[in-house]
Amino acid sequence: MMKVKYLVSLLATALVAASAWAGVVTGLEPGASTPSVPVLDITGKYAGKHICYVCEFQDDPNVIAFFRDADEPTAQLIVQLDKLYRQQKDKNFKAVAILIAGPDAKPWLEELRKSRNIEIPLVVLAKGPKDVGARVYKLNPEVRNTFLVTRNRTVDTNVSDIEPSKFNAVKQATLGMLAKSKS
Numbered sequence: 001m002m003k004v005k006y007l008v009s010l011l012a013t014a015l016v017a018a019s020a021w022a023g024v025v026t027g028l029e030p031g032a033s034t035p036s037v038p039v040l041d042i043t044g045k046y047a048g049k050h051i052c053y054v055c056e057f058q059d060d061p062n063v064i065a066f067f068r069d070a071d072e073p074t075a076q077l078i079v080q081l082d083k084l085y086r087q088q089k090d091k092n093f094k095a096v097a098i099l100i101a102g103p104d105a106k107p108w109l110e111e112l113r114k115s116r117n118i119e120i121p122l123v124v125l126a127k128g129p130k131d132v133g134a135r136v137y138k139l140n141p142e143v144r145n146t147f148l149v150t151r152n153r154t155v156d157t158n159v160s161d162i163e164p165s166k167f168n169a170v171k172q173a174t175l176g177m178l179a180k181s182k183s
Helices: 002-022 053-057 072-091 103-116 132-136 168-182
Strands: 039-041 062-067 094-099 122-124 145-151 154-160
Touching (some): 072 094, 072 103, 094 103
Parallel strands (some): 062 094, 094 122
């Protein structure tokens, strides 16, 4: 009995150490299906309505980007995502920026769209961090952002918790996914 308790304790310690070493995990893993998630559209073609952009995009290559905060680093990342969208939309590429904060972020998103001329839909989880979307997409509240590069409603790449200066990781993952989509 003593050996079993020791082994269980040793295993638990190893798991805690392994998870700390691996860093914070958030979002769906590559290969996972993207579940339908209704959002409240703030600036897109369905502004003021609940819509599922995952459903709208269907099999088109896309980036689903989740953001925790309505702040300048988030604004910079959204601007870069919008630029990537504009550069690749002729390849049927789509993108959406989802603010986890919920409807309270509406004025910030409207101002961002207007001041930075954003084309991609800016949306919110209707119930904020407690929305079912945060759970089904396995979003960690400690993480500032999660970019899911997807095609055929399957995650190709997950890039998370980046600074604006590291957006190239999202761009390269997207370009790689688009290259695979052509073949």
